[in-house]
Amino acid sequence: MATNRQKRVAAIHDISGIGKCSLTAAIPVISAAGHEAAVMPTAVLSTHTGNINGFTYRDLTDDLVPFADHWKSLGIIFDGIYSGYLGSAHQIDIVCDFIERFREDETVVIVDPAMADGGKMYTNFDFAFAKEMKRLCHKADIIVPNMTEAAFLLGEEYSEPPYSREYIESVLKRLLEIGPEMVVLTGVDFGDGKIGCGVCCKNGECQYYFSEHYSGVYYGTGDLFASALTGAYLKGKDIFESARIALDFTCAAIKRTYDAQTDTRLGVNFEQGLGDYIKSLGGN
Ligand code: PXL
Numbered sequence: 322m323a324t325n326r327q328k329r330v331a332a333i334h335d336i337s338g339i340g341k342c343s344l345t346a347a348i349p350v351i352s353a354a355g356h357e358a359a360v361m362p363t364a365v366l367s368t369h370t371g372n373i374n375g376f377t378y379r380d381l382t383d384d385l386v387p388f389a390d391h392w393k394s395l396g397i398i399f400d401g402i403y404s405g406y407l408g409s410a411h412q413i414d415i416v417c418d419f420i421e422r423f424r425e426d427e428t429v430v431i432v433d434p435a436m437a438d439g440g441k442m443y444t445n446f447d448f449a450f451a452k453e454m455k456r457l458c459h460k461a462d463i464i465v466p467n468m469t470e471a472a473f474l475l476g477e478e479y480s481e482p483p484y485s486r487e488y489i490e491s492v493l494k495r496l497l498e499i500g501p502e503m504v505v506l507t508g509v510d511f512g513d514g515k516i517g518c519g520v521c522c523k524n525g526e527c528q529y530y531f532s533e534h535y536s537g538v539y540y541g542t543g544d545l546f547a548s549a550l551t552g553a554y555l556k557g558k559d560i561f562e563s564a565r566i567a568l569d570f571t572c573a574a575i576k577r578t579y580d581a582q583t584d585t586r587l588g589v590n591f592e593q594g595l596g597d598y599i600k601s602l603g604g605n
Contacts, residue, residue: 370443432458
């Protein structure tokens with residue numbers, strides 16, 4: 322009996338040489354969870370684009386369909402399809418087609434609508450892109466937006482924290498109406514010095530998880546959170562346990578970085594938390 326079949330996740334993100342986000346977060350975290358990370362790089366950058374000038378950007382749009390064609394010809398199947406930072410509306414179309422071609426009955430589709438934070442779209446994105454991203458979220462089983470991405474997906478203005486419980490519940494409910502089975506909303510802040518996530522399922526069950534709040538902007542943490550959630554969920558944890566594990570992993574990386582007082586634009590120290598992450602999964 323094949324009881325320990327290794328799972329394979331298609332990770333569709335850019336690769337930024339410095340910054341510990343997108344694929345440089347997804348590959349180690351998904352691997353630590355014991356899964357195979359098959360990568361489809363959407364672009365190659367010298368660094369991420371957040372608050373850093375002069376980054377290089379090589380677009381790989383023309384390679385994406387040939388990647389998919391080759392994988393199809395090899396009969397590759399995926400237990401998970403996990404998308405993050407996409408460089409254009411055209412890339413969103415390609416990922417939508419990829420999901421149509423590769424989704425099997427048991428495939429879990431996780432979409433991190435990586436496009437905005439702190440009330441602003443990332444460099445080179447506009448609100449038309451948010452509309453396209455909504456189409457991709459419609460195809461997902463799980464979406465993992467932060468509060469800014471949630472507002473832009475819903476076509477409303479970003480509100481600064483703290484938030485009321487009613488507002489967060491309304492955001493979660495309206496995000497579910499876009500189409501995913503599960504929503505994991507990050508950056509939930511009720512003004513009590515904690516920060517965390519709200520998790521809601523189509524069946525109406527909702528939970529919140531919180532952790533300590535460190536001042537500062539920590540780049541790449543959305544990608545680490547979504548990658549850790551993906552790893553845990555494919556490990557068979559339910560969405561609530563997966564969110565708690567991902568939050569603990571991400572907050573421990575932020576704490577390590579806060580204590581070390583390093584340049585937060587260059588990413589957080591998640592590597593030294595991979596051992597604890599594996600333990601929280603009960604091994605890899
Ligand atoms: O962490 C999200 C992200 C991923 N990839 C690139 C980015 C960002 C955020 O700024 O610029 C290239």
